[in-house]
Amino acid sequence: MMEIKGTGIGQGVAVGPVVRMAEALPEPVDRPSHLDPEREGERARASLSVVAAELANRGAKAGGAAKDVLEAQAMMAEDPSLIDEVTKLLATGKTAERAVYESFAAYRDLLAGMGGYMGERAADLDDISQRVIAHLLKLPAPGVPNPGHPFVLVARDLAPADTATLDLDQVLGLVTVDGGPTSHTAILAREKSIVAIVGATDAASLADGDTVVVACR
Amino acid sequence: MVERTVRIGSTHGLHARPAKLFTQAAAASGAAVTIQKAGGAPVNAASILAVIAQGIDHGDDVTIVVDGGDESAVLDQLVELLSTDHDE
The missing domain is CATH 3.50.30.10 (Phosphohistidine domain)
Structure with a gap:
């Protein structure tokens, strides 16, 4: 034993x-998309909004302290600054998976650098990012x-x-x-x-x- | 366009729940709202990531600018939210 x-x-x-x-998904490969930025943008926004709805739903079911945390995460998944960043990256020809990955990672690094409470939110962003990428790849959500x-x-x-x-x-x-x-x-x-x-x-x-x-x- | 400067009332600053309440209210207002920490640049108040990335603490002064919609009522509501201690 x-x-x-x-x-x-x-x-x-x-x-x-x-x-x-399930272990974390691998980092999406940084390769040029074969779709145009508008189409990739539609894919990204659709997956971000599905994940936001799932998180809000889980929050409503969980109640208590978890509800606030999950509602905040749902807002992060559809954050206007994040979507601006994704759109900017898609315009350079990246895939939706890669643009979502890089945008969340940029905010994750920013928050992690602030330490304390913000450092903990950094891990939340990794989680949201994984959920969105899994949805884009049609893989089961972690x-x-x-x-x-x-x-x-x-x-x-x-x-x-x-x-x-x-x-x-x-x-x-x-x-x-x-x-x-x-x-x-x-x-x-x-x-x-x-x-x-x-x-x-x-x-x-x-x-x-x-x-x-x-x-x- | 209306603006006002307010001191943050929540014990732990504009993080966690207070940040969520504030960005929810700003997003729901239908107006274009920015929040600016003294010495910083104005950011979109409807963006929870932009707001928490400002690292706004208890006692910090922030300037709120509201443009469009029922500006004065929105400004009053947001100022009230920011000056209240939601961490009590």
Whole structure:
């Protein structure tokens, strides 16, 4: 038996099979688009607005502290300054995927450089960016998997959009490789009374179907 | 076009929830609204990213400019939002 340590959130024990959350999408390749900028612009705006609606929806369902966070994220997905930036990049012949990636990354770097609260919003922007790019590529949105049976969710880190919509009947516990006691995962795990271990570096080696005991004390 | 300078009332500045409330109100007003931190450049008040990227803190003075629509009423509403402490 292998023991993996991290920072425990809450108290309790959960036992169950591991289901891993999909890893991040690769960075979109910077190649010239074969579509014209207007068409790419339509694609980008459509995906941004679908993701904004999804985030707002999740916020409405989640309520509480998560609602404000998700509503703010929905606004970021349809932010007029961001859309201006995307449009500017598309005019240079980039694909919608690449323009969305670069525009969010520019704001992410700006906010990360400010530190503190702004630094945390930087991670939110990465999450929104991934969702929009997944929608453009017609890939499943990154997020909490739904295997149809109770499971222990293992992820690199969880974004507010993920933790807010965890189905308590299915998610026995949470283990994240990154994140600390003040991460979104930890805050929302406390709010929803889900047993969680954050910053469990060695959890990266866990595979789907492994049985784990999550113990916090 | 109407403008006014106001001091930020929220304890944690124009971040998080206060920034969201402000940009939502600016976007919903139908008017062109800019917010300018003392010493900075005016940015689109309907853009949450542009607003939080200004790093506006508690006690900072910001200038709001409203152009179009029911300018005075919009300005009053936004000034009220900014001077209130939403983090209490």
